[in-house]
Amino acid sequence: MIESRPGAIRNGEGQMEPVIALTEVTAELGGRPVLRGIDLTVAPGEAVALLGANGSGKSTAVRTAIGQVPATGGERTLFGTPVRRFRDWRRVGYVPQRSTAAGGVPATVREVVSAGRLARRGLRPLGRADRAAVDRALGLVGMAERAGDSVNALSGGQHQRVLIARALATEPELLIMDEPLAGVDLASQRVLAGTLRALLREGTAVLLVLHELGPLEPLIDRAVVLAHGRVERTIDQPGRAAKGDAGAAAEGCPAGLPESHPCHPADESEPSAEAELQTGIL
Numbered sequence: 001m002i003e004s005r006p007g008a009i010r011n012g013e014g015q016m017e018p019v020i021a022l023t024e025v026t027a028e029l030g031g032r033p034v035l036r037g038i039d040l041t042v043a044p045g046e047a048v049a050l051l052g053a054n055g056s057g058k059s060t061a062v063r064t065a066i067g068q069v070p071a072t073g074g075e076r077t078l079f080g081t082p083v084r085r086f087r088d089w090r091r092v093g094y095v096p097q098r099s100t101a102a103g104g105v106p107a108t109v110r111e112v113v114s115a116g117r118l119a120r121r122g123l124r125p126l127g128r129a130d131r132a133a134v135d136r137a138l139g140l141v142g143m144a145e146r147a148g149d150s151v152n153a154l155s156g157g158q159h160q161r162v163l164i165a166r167a168l169a170t171e172p173e174l175l176i177m178d179e180p181l182a183g184v185d186l187a188s189q190r191v192l193a194g195t196l197r198a199l200l201r202e203g204t205a206v207l208l209v210l211h212e213l214g215p216l217e218p219l220i221d222r223a224v225v226l227a228h229g230r231v232e233r234t235i236d237q238p239g240r241a242a243k244g245d246a247g248a249a250a251e252g253c254p255a256g257l258p259e260s261h262p263c264h265p266a267d268e269s270e271p272s273a274e275a276e277l278q279t280g281i282l
């Protein structure tokens with residue numbers, strides 16, 4: 001999957017270029033140090049979870065990675081370009097933590113999701129490809145039936161789905177979601193897992209801030225645990241660690257899989273991604 005992925009970037013030695021690379025990154029908020037030297041990489045097609053206690057710096061790490069929080073030290077790149085020079089934002093989909101879809105402005109679900117195409121089409125009217133991407137994103141999160149409704153009439157979990165759909169409509173190569181499972185029921189979490197599995201198979205890189213892995217556990221290639229603004233530890237393939245190598249091999253992941261070849265086995269305890277996508281219930 002990774003080797004044949006279109007648009008994959010390689011450095012001079014033919015190595016896969018990470019889509020996110022943070023090296024010894026430090027950051028402050030309100031004059032206080034929040035990130036105290038973070039190293040984090042996410043490769044194309046890889047799913048990385050940021051874990052840690054409240055206030056450990058997960059959201060700040062993500063926001064620093066995409067330039068929303070200035071770094072006070074260290075190196076940050078997106079797709080191999082220093083973040084301060086990066087402009088290709090259509091390659092990045094970001095679902096922030098606990099935000100609302102329209103901030104009280106009257107807008108329909110479709111309008112909010114269509115905003116995800118802005119980075120691609122600028123101010124030009126929606127074309128056929130744009131409309132198809134919006135429809136696909138609405139279907140993936142099970143909100144197609146609500147496309148014409150005002151976002152102000154949605155529940156918290158439905159808001160979350162619309163924000164995810166807006167990010168998916170961008171058709172990003174890197175999808176970042178900050179606590180996508182918060183306030184989302186278990187059935188919807190499983191559908192989100194199916195959606196992510198499909199994106200990972202297509203080569204999308206995924207960075208998630210999570211408090212627990214839940215149904216996403218089999219998809220995660222690496223969990224990075226933060227504590228007090230530092231990386232406390234890194235767990236490769238936490239789903240396999242929980243089950244043991246034999247368990248992973250039984251699911252189709254060769255034991256000792258190198259990080260550059262992440263594996264996203266189908267979890268037979270859950271409906272397949274395709275089945276989930278057909279149900280469209282998130």
Ligand SMILES: Nc1ncnc2c1ncn2[C@@H]1O[C@H](COP(=O)(O)OP(=O)(O)OP(=O)(O)O)[C@@H](O)[C@H]1O
Binds near residue numbers: 029052053056057060
């Ligand atoms: N705007 C701000 N001004 C000052 N300090 C802030 C600001 N935002 C966050 N902080 C502080 O930065 C630290 C890290 O916050 P951050 O939101 O990154 O943590 P988190 O790991 O994502 O937490 P949670 O699990 O609660 O979402 C916390 O101590 C928080 O109080």
